[in-house]
Amino acid sequence: MAEPYDVIIVGSGAGGGMSAYHLTKSGLKVLMLEAGRDYDPVAETPMWNINAEAPLRGASTPDKPFGFYDATVDGGWEVPNEPYTVAEGSEAFTWWRPRMLGGRTNHWGRISLRFGELDFKPRSRDGLGYDWPLTYADLAPWYDRTEKLIGVSGAAPPRGLTNTPDSPPGCLMQNPPARAFETFYARGFEAMGIPVVPMHAAVVTQPMEGRNQCVFSTPCGRGCAIGANFQSTTVLIPPARATGNLTITCNALVYQVDLDGAGKAKGVTWVDRVTGQHRSATAQSVVLAAGSGETARILLNSKSPKFPDGLCNNHGMVGRYLMDSVGLNVTAQFPALEGLPPTNDDGMSVEHLYVPWWGYDKHKALGFPRGYHIELGGGRGMPSMGAARVLADDDMSVGDDLRANLRRRYGSLISFNGRGEMIPNDDCYCELDPKVKDKWGIPVLRFHWKWGESETRQAAHMTTTFLEVIDRLGGKPLGTPERDGRKSISKGGEMIHEVGTARMGASETDSVVNEYGQSWAVPNLFVMDGAVLVSSPDKNPTLSIIALAWRSADNLAKLAKEGAL
Amino acid sequence: MSDDPKPYVPKIDRRTAIAWIGAVGAATGAGVVVSGCAPGEKPAKGYGTDPNLVKPAKAPWPRLLSKTELQAAAILCDFILPASGTAPAATALGVPDFIDEWVSAPYPDQLKDRPIIRDGLKPLIEVMSDAGQRTAWLAALPKATDEATKAFFRRFRYLVVGAYYTTQEGFRDIGYIGNESRAADPGPSAEAKAAVEQALVKLGL
Numbered sequence: 001m002a003e004p005y006d007v008i009i010v011g012s013g014a015g016g017g018m019s020a021y022h023l024t025k026s027g028l029k030v031l032m033l034e035a036g037r038d039y040d041p042v043a044e045t046p047m048w049n050i051n052a053e054a055p056l057r058g059a060s061t062p063d064k065p066f067g068f069y070d071a072t073v074d075g076g077w078e079v080p081n082e083p084y085t086v087a088e089g090s091e092a093f094t095w096w097r098p099r100m101l102g103g104r105t106n107h108w109g110r111i112s113l114r115f116g117e118l119d120f121k122p123r124s125r126d127g128l129g130y131d132w133p134l135t136y137a138d139l140a141p142w143y144d145r146t147e148k149l150i151g152v153s154g155a156a157p158p159r160g161l162t163n164t165p166d167s168p169p170g171c172l173m174q175n176p177p178a179r180a181f182e183t184f185y186a187r188g189f190e191a192m193g194i195p196v197v198p199m200h201a202a203v204v205t206q207p208m209e210g211r212n213q214c215v216f217s218t219p220c221g222r223g224c225a226i227g228a229n230f231q232s233t234t235v236l237i238p239p240a241r242a243t244g245n246l247t248i249t250c251n252a253l254v255y256q257v258d259l260d261g262a263g264k265a266k267g268v269t270w271v272d273r274v275t276g277q278h279r280s281a282t283a284q285s286v287v288l289a290a291g292s293g294e295t296a297r298i299l300l301n302s303k304s305p306k307f308p309d310g311l312c313n314n315h316g317m318v319g320r321y322l323m324d325s326v327g328l329n330v331t332a333q334f335p336a337l338e339g340l341p342p343t344n345d346d347g348m349s350v351e352h353l354y355v356p357w358w359g360y361d362k363h364k365a366l367g368f369p370r371g372y373h374i375e376l377g378g379g380r381g382m383p384s385m386g387a388a389r390v391l392a393d394d395d396m397s398v399g400d401d402l403r404a405n406l407r408r409r410y411g412s413l414i415s416f417n418g419r420g421e422m423i424p425n426d427d428c429y430c431e432l433d434p435k436v437k438d439k440w441g442i443p444v445l446r447f448h449w450k451w452g453e454s455e456t457r458q459a460a461h462m463t464t465t466f467l468e469v470i471d472r473l474g475g476k477p478l479g480t481p482e483r484d485g486r487k488s489i490s491k492g493g494e495m496i497h498e499v500g501t502a503r504m505g506a507s508e509t510d511s512v513v514n515e516y517g518q519s520w521a522v523p524n525l526f527v528m529d530g531a532v533l534v535s536s537p538d539k540n541p542t543l544s545i546i547a548l549a550w551r552s553a554d555n556l557a558k559l560a561k562e563g564a565l
Numbered sequence: 566m567s568d569d570p571k572p573y574v575p576k577i578d579r580r581t582a583i584a585w586i587g588a589v590g591a592a593t594g595a596g597v598v599v600s601g602c603a604p605g606e607k608p609a610k611g612y613g614t615d616p617n618l619v620k621p622a623k624a625p626w627p628r629l630l631s632k633t634e635l636q637a638a639a640i641l642c643d644f645i646l647p648a649s650g651t652a653p654a655a656t657a658l659g660v661p662d663f664i665d666e667w668v669s670a671p672y673p674d675q676l677k678d679r680p681i682i683r684d685g686l687k688p689l690i691e692v693m694s695d696a697g698q699r700t701a702w703l704a705a706l707p708k709a710t711d712e713a714t715k716a717f718f719r720r721f722r723y724l725v726v727g728a729y730y731t732t733q734e735g736f737r738d739i740g741y742i743g744n745e746s747r748a749a750d751p752g753p754s755a756e757a758k759a760a761v762e763q764a765l766v767k768l769g770l
Contacts, residue, residue, distance in 0.1 A: 037615075046618040048744055051731035055612055055624035057663070058731070061672040063611045068621065074614045177752025180761045187770040216750040217743055222618070336764035341756040342740035348750065383741055385727035396707040396718070398645045403652065403738060406726065410739045474768050 005031040005247070005283040006560060008268055010254045010298065013103030014542050015289035015529035017232030017240075018146075018549040019556075023287075024245035026557035031281055032237075033252040033270060035290070036099030039073060041106065041233050045225035047218045051384055059385040067384075071107040071223035074099035081273075081439035082253075084293075085446045093447040093492035095293055099273070101250060102233035103291065104496065105542070106223045110202040110230065110350045111375065112152045113539035114143050116163030118360070122423075122535050128369055128454070129423045130321075132534045133506045133515040136165065142547040147171040150230040150546065151208055153348065154200035161195060162360040173206040175199065175352045176216065179345050181337060181378040181414055182353045188473040194358045199375075201350035202230035202543070211235075220349040229350075252279070255442045257286055257302045257311055257525060265525040268298075271440040285524040285556065285565045287517075288502075289549065292322070292531040293430060296501035297445050299512075300432050310432075312502070312512050312521040319430045321500040322447070323536035326372060326420035326455045327490030330466040333390065334475040337378075337412040345380040345411065357538055368457035372420030372538045374465075380411035389413065389478070414475070418462035421538045423454050424500060428492065449492035460485030497541050502531035517552035524565040528552050573639030576659030609671040628662075629669040629679075637686045637693055638664045644703045645725045652738045655729055663728040664721075678720060685717030 006028035009016050016032060024030050046069050051058035054068040061068075065076040074080065075098040086093045098104055117136040122129035146152075148171055155172035175198045178186065186196040203220065204211050212226040220229045227234035240246045254270040258280060267282035288295045296319045300310035310318055357371030390409040391397075397405055427450035432443040463481050470477055482488035492498075505511020508520035517532050519525045528549040530541050559565050609626035616622065630638065642655035642664070655661075668679045692698035709715050729735045736744075753761075 044619060046621075048746075049619070049621070050733065050736075050744065052728075052733075052735075054621045055616075056667060056670060056672075056675070057727055059674070059727075061611060061670075061674070063614050063672075064616075068612075068616070069618055071618075076614070080614060176750035180753040180757045183753075183758070184761050184765065187765050191770055213748075214750075215746040215748075217745055217747060336768060337761075340760050341754060342742050343754040343757040344742045344747075344750075345753065346743035346750075380741060380743075382744055383730040383735060383739060385731060387730040387735075387739070388723045388726035398707055398722070399647055400649055402645065402722075402726075403649060406730065407739055410741075472768070472770070 003282050004267070005029050005281065007031070007285050007287055007556070008033065008281060008283040009287040009289060010268060011103065011289035011291065011294070011529060012101050012237065012248070013105050013232055013289065013291065013529070014545045015549040016287070017102065017105065017236035018546045019287050019289060019528045019553040020240045020246055021236040022550055022553040023557055024240040024243040028245060028557060028560060030240070030246050031283065032246060032248045033254050033268065034101050034103075034248065034250045035253040035273065035294070036074060036101060036103070036250065038248075038250045039100040039102055039106065039233060041071075041102075041223045041227070041231060042225050045071070045223040047222070047225050050382065057385040066107065066221065069219070069222045071221065072098045072100070082444070083436060083438065084444050085433045085436050087446050087448045090447065091449045091451060091492060093449040095447070095493050095498070096496045097291070097294075101248070102231055102237065105230065105232040107221050108542060109540065110220050111354075111540045112147070112150075112154075112200045112202045112543040113373070114165045114167070114200075115139075115537050115539055115544050116165050118163040119535060119537040119539070126363070126369055129535050130503075130505070130510075133504055133511075138515075139544075139547055139551065140165070142551045143543070144168060144171050146543060146547045146550060150202050150235055151204035151211055152200055152543070153203050153205040154198045156198045159195065159197060161197070161356055164197075164356040167200075172200065173204065173208070175201070176205060176347055178352050179347055179379045180340060180343065181411070182351070182376070184334070184337060185376055185414055185469065185473065186353060188469045189355055191472055192468065194355060196353050196355050199351045199354045200543075201348060203348045203350055204228045205348060214348050216348055217346045218349070253440070254290065254298055255301050257288070257298060257522075259304055259306070259522070263306055263522065265522050271442070276440060284560065285526065287526045287528050287553075287556070288531075289527070289529040291529055292498050292501045293445055295527055295529055295531045296430055297432070299502065301443060307521070312519045312525070314521060315509050317503070317510065317512050319501050321424040321503055322428045322430055322498060323422045323424050323500045323533070324493050325495040325497040325536060325538065325540070326418065326422055326451075326458055327495040328418045328459050328462045328488055329415055330463060330470070330477055330481045331413055331415040332466075332470040332475040332477045333409065334412050334414060334473055336474050339408045340380075340411060343380065346382075347379070351375055351377065366461060368461060369454050370421035370423060370458065370538070372418045372458060372462060375417045375419060376414055377417070378411070378414035383410070413478075416466040416469070418459070418466070419495065419538050419540065420455065420458045420462070422536050423452060424535065425450065425452050430501060447492070451486075451489055451492070456485035456489055458485065459489040463488055497536065499530035499533035499536050499541050502527045503534045504532045505534065516555040517548070518555070526552060526556055570640055570643070573636055573656055573661055575635070575662050609669070611671050624666050624670065626669055626671055628665045630665040630683075633690055634683065634686055635661055635665060637689045640693055640699070641686070641689060641703070641721060642725050644706075645722050646729055653734055655725055658729060658732050658734055660725055660728045664724055667724055678724070681717055681720050682724075685714070685721060
């Protein structure tokens with residue numbers, strides 16, 4: 001395809017994949033630049049491999065932090081040759097990056113919860129955080145479309161729960177029945193007046209045109225060779241390619257948006273991670289969807305006389321309002337689940353149920369302003385290297401006693417995972433490190449992080465809630481759960497929901513882009529990833545990133561057709 | 566355990582053995598000590614950040630356990646999980662080789678385990694040629710009260726259990742059913758559902 005392209009998209013994950021899908025289908029010629037290598041889920045997914053076939057029985061290592069079979073390529077908490085730094089005096093921050101086509105959509109958790117009405121207007125609600133320049137009603141049709149396109153399970157009769165939208169009929173597929181441990185814990189929560197509902201998961205559980213159905217085995221985190229869950233590489237990129245309008249260049253680490261004399265974007269420049277060569281391409285417009293961190297880094301590294309502190313950064317907004325989810329885990333053992341008759345518990349790999357936040361009207365009494373949902377793992381899944389974790393603390397058995405203890409207690413653990421909203425604060429941001437550069441001499445990001453009291457109190461409440469449910473269900477936590485939220489809360493970035501850094505807003509002075517991801521400073525430059533998020537509700541962000549990217553790409557296509565770019 | 570156990574024969578295939586010998590030979594040729602963990606030793610390489618997941622290669626690092634250590638590990642593996650009914654012994658599944666793979670690996674968790682396992686095996690090596698002493702030592706191990714021995718036993722058993730129950734034979738023994746393509750997920754069996762209901766009733770739920 002000849003330059004100039006109509007659009008260059010930087011990134012191939014949720015936002016990049018979605019915008020490529022829509023723009024190529026709208027007839028635009030697109031160049032997609034991906035920093036990682038090409039990746040083929042059909043050929044590369046270890047679908048039914050067992051841990052005994054893997055080095056160290058698949059246990060996690062610094063080379064493969066989520067275990068040997070996790071889909072992530074060339075990355076994790078550290079990417080070779082591509083450092084980042086955390087400022088002195090900052091709380092811990094960690095940054096998960098893959099280097100592969102499709103990015104994090106290859107391994108993600110597939111949890112697909114819509115943001116609700118309150119999530120778009122947090123400041124109007126209680127004076128904290130910032131309002132979005134759009135409402136739930138504006139995004140709702142795009143959520144509908146997104147759910148139908150990517151395939152999301154979790155259909156249920158409407159519950160009308162506060163700030164937990166019911167999808168309209170026809171958007172969601174049915175979940176498989178609850179696993180035994182899920183029925184079990186649900187009764188504990190319900191006894192506390194806390195509703196438990198079907199999880200929304202980007203897994204195709206019923207026949208769907210053009211897609212394979214889930215085969216109810218093998219973990220989604222490995223990726224899916226048959227395309228039964230949502231990955232950019234199976235769901236968005238193949239149809240985009242089929243239009244004939246998409247060119248993909250891999251190993252292209254974009255570090256700069258190039259401007260023409262009039263101050264409009266004319267293309268981007270990248271370094272080839274394999275050859276080290278620097279290359280450029282030109283286009284009518286540029287979409288950044290490299291992930292919140294990398295998108296901010298590209299903007300900050302794109303310096304010019306007009307933008308001495310980085311592109312679109314004349315009001316100092318790029319890199320600000322970095323957010324993640326609050327995360328916390330407690331695992332417990334339940335005598336009531338011991339010795340259950342063996343049954344196939346593989347399910348759709350993702351949770352079949354979850355606990356949405358239930359305390360919207362209780363925040364004053366609770367002493368923290370925002371809520372969390374609970375994701376629960378357990379059941380008789382394929383044994384891993386940690387199989388002995390089910391044994392009691394004082395169990396020193398061997399031989400037949402050991403075999404019997406393992407058999408009886410296998411499947412009796414449940415892990416309780418809170419995922420909570422974080423309110424953006426002035427202490428959480430990223431900027432360019434003044435000294436450290438990557439292998440190719442490009443300045444890297446330096447992160448600043450500090451949880452607020454809103455988050456640490458919320459974390460403490462997670463532990464309190466979990467211990468109460470565990471107690472009601474007759475269980476016992478493993479180890480001694482930490483009650484102090486300041487100590488028990490996850491590291492910044494650890495939930496891999498880092499968003500913000502180039503947020504959308506109603507005016508140029510307090511945001512980087514408008515509600516369509518169009519930058520205020522450079523009208524043919526767009527941001528279509530998690531960087532545009534104004535708040536970080538407890539709901540996992542991927543579904544919203546896709547819905548927003550689709551809405552923004554649709555607007556971009558209209559502008560392109562009008563000749564407005 | 567009163568009879569002398571049969572010597573443990575590693576379950577690795579010939580090709581892998583040759584590859585290991587090659588790796589050791591090459592490293593030794595380059596003047597690198599690979600059998601110990603001397604200070605300044607060039608660390609062995611891991612499998613990297615982009616290994617083949619569908620057909621995993623054998624772990625590439627050289628194995629560090631001596632023949633004697635491997636024999637001791639084998640005795641302890643089968644003390645922890647001897648054959649039982651149709652379930653094979655740990656040695657029949659190559660668990661001692663896995664212990665070697667684990668303690669030889671160049672990653673932080675495994676480097677931490679290396680001295681725990683190797684030091685813990687030393688007293689067994691002292692007594693293992695004498696049937697009576699060996700049996701007595703093994704019998705006393707789970708009842709040990711000193712922290713170092715307890716930590717060794719728990720960690721060794723953790724590794725044996727992990728290695729054993731991640732195999733097909735282990736799946737059968739522990740009662741894992743799954744990892745097969747299904748057209749639908751009917752949910753838990755009627756028996757499992759009934760058992761959970763019964764448990765909930767007992768809890769007053």
